[in-house]
């Protein structure tokens with residue numbers, strides 16, 4: 306854990322010191338933001354507005370792909386801008402949520418050190434420690450849990466229901482309904498938020514209409530799945546949004562007898578992948594870091610992790626060869642390299 310041993314109260318004070326009387330505040334999520342990132346950004350904005358009387362702007366890199374995430378933005382009225390529409394140098398304070406500098410999954414230029422970093426991913430990046438405000442809790446199931454603690458500490462009267470709904474969904478989706486990579490604080494935050502949630506809206510977010518493209522990706526993920534003992538690997542090939550891989554990896558790891566899943570796909574010439582394990586004692590974050598050694602970036606948690614190989618590397622090599630490298634490094638990392646792949 307890389308946070309100073311200070312209370313949430315002192316942490317909020319420090320946060321307020323940084324933003325008080327500032328006018329241009331940017332809150333940036335990781336690329337292709339997930340519910341945890343969106344909820345964390347929304348809550349930070351809400352806290353700044355309600356307690357410091359300062360406005361801020363939420364931005365993201367990549368695309369909002371998943372139908373659930375689009376439904377979340379729409380139903381909870383989250384105002385969010387693509388980073389390409391933003392002039393970063395106009396902002397005097399930059400906050401990163403659910404990501405860190407140098408993790409490879411956000412679009413903040415390398416030359417800029419954010420003033421605020423709130424995250425729960427491993428590894429803690431060396432650059433993060435240089436920031437004036439760092440709250441990285443790698444033992445937490447979600448960044449939303451940290452923001453829920455801030456909210457509780459702040460004693461805002463009558464918490465906004467959209468904010469509570471977003472945070473509860475952020476916790477739920479990062480921890481697969483509190484069953485994966487959670488600690489007692491996640492449950493405590495969940496219970497704190499529960500009475501304030503709009504469940505009708507939450508249900509609409511969790512069960513949106515799904516595109517034909519989405520079902521085609523499912524079809525490919527299942528058709529291309531290969532089994533190596535208790536491991537399932539699927540190269541989904543072209544995908545219409547990078548975060549569909551997380552969904553496919555979540556789906557395939559539920560196959561009976563399976564302990565690991567790896568789903569790979571290609572989006573705008575970059576290769577993305579997601580890893581899942583059912584084993585609580587494994588370190589998926591370490592496995593993925595080994596997979597991208599010298600060719601990309603990756604990180605995550607004990608049971609879920611993800612990474613990316615940039616097209617700049619792939620051009621010099623062969624796309625298929627890069628996919629093969631990732632798969633063989635993965636199988637080697639989990640000591641299953643001796644097994645022959647069989648169709649599902």
Ligand SMILES: [Mn+2]
Nearest residue numbers: 341403448479
């Ligand atoms: Mn998260």
